[in-house]
Amino acid sequence: MEKFVFFGGKGGVGKTTVSSAYALKCAREGLATLVVSTDPAHSTSDVFDQPFGDEPRPVEGHDGLDAMEIDPDEAVDDHLMETKRALADQVSPAMVNEIDKQIELAHQTPGAYEAALFDRFIDVMENADEYDRVVFDTAPTGGALRLLSLPEFLEDWIDRLIEKRTTSIDLYERAAIGDREARRQLDDDPIIARLRERKEMFEFAGRTLREEATFYLVLNPDELSIRETDDALADLAEYGLDVGGLVVNRLTPEPDDDEHGRGGTYLRERCATERERVARIHEKFAQPVVATIETRVEEVKGDLLDEVAAELEIAAVATASEQ
Numbered sequence: 478m479e480k481f482v483f484f485g486g487k488g489g490v491g492k493t494t495v496s497s498a499y500a501l502k503c504a505r506e507g508l509a510t511l512v513v514s515t516d517p518a519h520s521t522s523d524v525f526d527q528p529f530g531d532e533p534r535p536v537e538g539h540d541g542l543d544a545m546e547i548d549p550d551e552a553v554d555d556h557l558m559e560t561k562r563a564l565a566d567q568v569s570p571a572m573v574n575e576i577d578k579q580i581e582l583a584h585q586t587p588g589a590y591e592a593a594l595f596d597r598f599i600d601v602m603e604n605a606d607e608y609d610r611v612v613f614d615t616a617p618t619g620g621a622l623r624l625l626s627l628p629e630f631l632e633d634w635i636d637r638l639i640e641k642r643t644t645s646i647d648l649y650e651r652a653a654i655g656d657r658e659a660r661r662q663l664d665d666d667p668i669i670a671r672l673r674e675r676k677e678m679f680e681f682a683g684r685t686l687r688e689e690a691t692f693y694l695v696l697n698p699d700e701l702s703i704r705e706t707d708d709a710l711a712d713l714a715e716y717g718l719d720v721g722g723l724v725v726n727r728l729t730p731e732p733d734d735d736e737h738g739r740g741g742t743y744l745r746e747r748c749a750t751e752r753e754r755v756a757r758i759h760e761k762f763a764q765p766v767v768a769t770i771e772t773r774v775e776e777v778k779g780d781l782l783d784e785v786a787a788e789l790e791i792a793a794v795a796t797a798s799e800q
């Protein structure tokens with residue numbers, strides 16, 4: 478099993494639940510584990526009944542398990558501030574206002590949310606030395622994944638910029654004969670330095686996601702969820718990312734044979750429909766179904782979390798054949 482494990486899927490299918498259960502399983506098997514949550518509405522804080530913040534913190538009552546929560550809105554704000562700061566140093570004061578306005582506009586697009594979150598994911602991956610396993614309760618989708626092609630664009634851009642700057646610095650040097658400062662300016666050029674930094678960051682992300690990460694998709698036995706899974710698989714395949722399997726969550730429990738009231742009949746019919754859909758999921762997708770989890774009467778937390786963890790056929794520690 479890879480070091481980084483992502484649980485993707487559409488809204489509300491059970492990503493946070495399943496990723497918390499899997500993280501718990503990893504910790505129980507002795508791996509130093511971090512679970513990273515991103516949803517302010519229902520997050521690891523609710524699952525483990527304790528608050529978490531922007532930095533990893535031990536989960537009380539579970540040895541070897543840390544948790545952190547990234548607030549996506551905060552991530553967008555931080556990203557905005559950082560970008561403004563990085564650019565403000567490089568343009569004339571008269572331009573700053575105009576540029577700030579443009580940057581703010583850019584951050585109001587839906588893609589900005591995904592991009593900012595992706596930046597934070599990369600940050601977590603870069604600083605995960607102390608962990609054997611890092612579990613993310615969501616996965617980057619189309620928009621954010623496109624950033625993985627950024628290094629090529631940036632490379633081209635950086636080359637052209639260096640060329641231009643070299644020419645202007647040469648002219649400057651010729652004008653101010655003997656001024657050795659000018660040559661150094663190119664090496665320290667803040668714009669080039671920033672582009673290089675971004676390029677290296679996305680290179681690292683692409684490499685890490687391809688070589689050290691596995692993606693699982695969580696879905697429910699309904700048509701919309703199946704379609705969205707199809708789309709998500711196509712996106713992941715396009716970027717060469719490895720999908721370990723599918724987790725089908727929220728199956729209706731079968732009624733007992735002697736239950737013939739309205740409730741029993743309803744459940745029996747629902748179960749039949751869902752069985753068909755699960756069969757279709759098996760047929761349609763090449764990836765293995767690594768768990769089918771029934772809907773519990775209550776929210777999945779406490780002992781229920783262990784129960785769900787036991788139903789996940791996802792290895793925590795690498796099996797002999799994997800090593």
Ligand SMILES: Nc1ncnc2c1ncn2[C@@H]1O[C@H](COP(=O)(O)OP(=O)(O)OP(=O)(O)O)[C@@H](O)[C@H]1O
Nearest residue numbers: 488489490491492493494516519771772773776777
């Ligand atoms: N098998 C289950 N049985 C009972 N309740 C469940 C089950 N799976 C998930 N839930 C509940 O459904 C709700 C949504 O689940 P969860 O938060 O894990 O989904 P999510 O995919 O992370 O959602 P979001 O996209 O909003 O982040 C939660 O209240 C959770 O407790």
Ligand SMILES: [Mg+2]
Nearest residue numbers: 492493516519
């Ligand atoms: Mg969630």
